[in-house]
Amino acid sequence: LNRESAHPAPAPALTKQRLRLWLKLLKTSSSIETSLRARLRDEFGTTLPRFDVMSALERHPQGLKMSEISGLLKVSNGNVTGIVDRLVEDELALRVAVPGDRRAQRVCLTPGGHEAFAKLATTHEAWVDALLGGVDQTDIDQLIALLDRIATSGEE
Amino acid sequence: LNRESAHPAPAPALTKQRLRLWLKLLKTSSSIETSLRARLRDEFGTTLPRFDVMSALERHPQGLKMSEISGLLKVSNGNVTGIVDRLVEDELALRVAVPGDRRAQRVCLTPGGHEAFAKLATTHEAWVDALLGGVDQTDIDQLIALLDRIATSGEE
Numbered sequence: 329l330n331r332e333s334a335h336p337a338p339a340p341a342l343t344k345q346r347l348r349l350w351l352k353l354l355k356t357s358s359s360i361e362t363s364l365r366a367r368l369r370d371e372f373g374t375t376l377p378r379f380d381v382m383s384a385l386e387r388h389p390q391g392l393k394m395s396e397i398s399g400l401l402k403v404s405n406g407n408v409t410g411i412v413d414r415l416v417e418d419e420l421a422l423r424v425a426v427p428g429d430r431r432a433q434r435v436c437l438t439p440g441g442h443e444a445f446a447k448l449a450t451t452h453e454a455w456v457d458a459l460l461g462g463v464d465q466t467d468i469d470q471l472i473a474l475l476d477r478i479a480t481s482g483e484e
Numbered sequence: 485l486n487r488e489s490a491h492p493a494p495a496p497a498l499t500k501q502r503l504r505l506w507l508k509l510l511k512t513s514s515s516i517e518t519s520l521r522a523r524l525r526d527e528f529g530t531t532l533p534r535f536d537v538m539s540a541l542e543r544h545p546q547g548l549k550m551s552e553i554s555g556l557l558k559v560s561n562g563n564v565t566g567i568v569d570r571l572v573e574d575e576l577a578l579r580v581a582v583p584g585d586r587r588a589q590r591v592c593l594t595p596g597g598h599e600a601f602a603k604l605a606t607t608h609e610a611w612v613d614a615l616l617g618g619v620d621q622t623d624i625d626q627l628i629a630l631l632d633r634i635a636t637s638g639e640e
Binding site for chain 2: 341342343344345346347348349350352353354356357358360361362402453454456457459460461462463464465467468470471472474475477478
């Protein structure tokens with residue numbers, strides 16, 4: 329049985345188109361991320377990982393353990409430690425003891441930290457609004473539905 | 485003239501939706517990138533930046549200066565130097581003199597480098613095909629058209 333001629337390899341057109349889509353997706357995402365990083369640096373003297381740590385703390389007012397921050401952000405504990413150290417130095421975050429666990433600590437934002445993050449988040453949202461100014465509500469709904477197909481396809 | 489009451493702030497719904505789209509885009513892109521990084525590491529013992537350098541060299545058989553590689557990849561010269569050093573050690577790339585410019589060098593892939601990259605690229609393409617298996621040609625066309633709107637909106 330000559331399986332090769334009975335079942336010729338499928339035309340690679342769709343494969344090539346998926347690769348093209350992936351490169352387009354990566355380029356779009358990287359370009360927005362690069363722009364946001366530059367603006368955070370130039371206008372606030374801050375970094376995207378620091379913004380992300382503050383954002384995670386903002387969403388968890390009861391505080392987060394270091395390992396929980398790393399898990400939420402998918403960055404190494406080492407990086408999170410450095411970022412949290414700086415936030416504590418800047419009085420934007422503080423470490424609090426966990427009752428019943430002498431070695432554990434939770435990190436939470438100070439009132440000043442909440443205030444600083446609110447300003448950052450408002451400006452960040454306006455930047456994203458401008459960067460994505462070319463898409464309207466219909467485009468957004470379509471894009472999210474299509475991106476959902478990508479996101480679930482890898483888990484099958 | 486009370487401009488605030490004459491022109492109330494626009495409803496933030498679309499702004500919030502654009503932020504939601506950006507987070508979705510970032511999550512989709514990061515999740516694919518993380519998967520590709522892990523597979524390159526586990527199955528080929530290589531990294532995405534090294535793959536990207538080889539890919540750039542593959543597309544430029546006449547060779548590239550170090551600064552050209554950095555520009556194409558948007559990574560620092562320092563990182564590119566380390567990656568190229570390793571490729572040269574592994575006999576996958578070599579540095580050649582530029583006629584008429586004693587200090588300049590171009591980097592190009594060796595025949596072994598082309599061969600190694602071809603294997604990597606074929607496997608990488610199959611991974612992307614599987615990761616994006618949930619989208620068909622119609623989805624891809626729609627996604628690329630919609631992503632094009634995002635990509636150009638920031639340049640207005």
